Amino acid sequence: MLDKRSAITIAGALTLLTSLVACGTADTAPTSENGLTSLTIGSMESNSLSFPYTIAQEQGFFHGAGLQVDTVTATSGPQLTAALIGNTTQIAIGTPENVMGAMNQGQQITAIPPFGHIDMSLVTPADSGIADVKSLRGKQIGVVQRGSASERFARTVLSSNGVDPDSVTYVAVGSGATMEPAVRNKKVDATVGSTSTVVMMEDHGIEFRTLASPFDGTAGELGDVGLQTFWTTTEDFAQQNPDTIDEFCTAMNKAAEWIADDANRGPGTQSLSTLLQIPTESAGRIWDRTHLSWSPTIDEPTWTANVDWILGDGSSGIPFAGAVMPECG
Structure with a gap:
């Protein structure tokens, strides 16, 4: 279960972020004036963990999948999970310790691709x-x-x-x-x-x-x-908007594939340099170590190993079938 400090952090983050206005409701994804489906996405500000999201925007993968995204940025995993739970966002990047802790407390959250490999x-x-x-x-x-x-x-x-x-x-x-x-x-x-x-x-x-x-x-x-991140939505939103979730996964998986292709190192390091506000040479060293870090799928043994690692003994467990959309898009 989440310890008291994590629970307090999530509660505080929810108070902070629910003042922001989400696009649409918790249950449906509205259509924008240009005919694209609108989504409000929670992402980390100036953080390499959200790099695929940046690429999906810059390379037009969201528009290509029929989506228009609006971004709510936060500086921490607890804030992002709190915003998702509070319906400020419809999809958000999440860290295992915050998302699995919330799942273990009964929050109806679904993990979706891409899944980011541990970066520690x-x-x-x-x-x-x-x-x-x-x-x-x-x-x-x-x-x-x-x-x-x-x-x-x-x-x-x-x-x-x-x-x-x-x-x-x-x-x-x-x-x-x-x-x-x-x-x-x-x-x-x-x-x-x-x-x-x-x-x-x-x-x-x-x-x-x-x-x-x-x-x-x-x-x-x-x-x-080990996992460092994955994307999340609520069970209600996933059930009522399966096509929208599939479109999101399509765009994000294309971004992960783009990053994995070292032929894109030049523009990729420039994008990472801008995202992190660091020299291009430094961004290149990060690219070289991490550009193969994202996967479009996950299997049950990998999920279970991460649940055991994050929650440890005494947790109620988080069944793979009920909590994870192992592949989409």
Whole structure:
């Protein structure tokens, strides 16, 4: 279940975002003046996790599928899930820890493609003297916040390498701008960061050694099956608007295919540079590590593994058949 902090965060986000006006109602997708179906979409602001959504807009994939999208941006997963639950949006990007927590509390949410592969790496400054995961015993690891998916990632990596996860100290360092000073000032010995966060710190002169990452096969089974994001809608909206959901998936899956094609690296890195407000060279390094991260489908074992990882023992479980649209479009 969601812990108290997550529940409070979602409630606060809902209060914040329900003041925004959605296009249409919770149950139906209206038609715009130009004959396209209108959708209000919740997306992350200036975040590489929403990159396929940006490409779908820029490349005209939504219009090609018969959709006109209006975007409600937010800075966090809890805000986006709250907006979806409160009918401010009809479809929204979601993170497993927030969406699965809400599902486990009884919220009628459906996960839809594309499904984003886990993007977390455990890194240490090159001058730390830490050579491998086993060297982290007794050290301090930076995580976004205590109890977050980044801490669970660190714990899982430690355990899979024979290190007691409780033998280290976890320090909440936030992400991006707040993580960097903690690393630079030696407040932590290693940290868990997304590709874009690590690249940003590298651009500011910090050299890293990667200890565990899904991108080089060193994060174990979690690195193979872990999810970072997927898209979501409510069960009611999906049931009453199956064609609209299919059109959304069509556009987004085309965007994921476009990103996966390295022939699009040039315009893709320029788009990513604009989205993240970073140099094109930096965007290129993010592209090279992550452009194969999105899939148009998911199978039941992968979903179940993520539910078990996020919710752990004591959860009611989230059946695949009732919660996931494994493929569409």
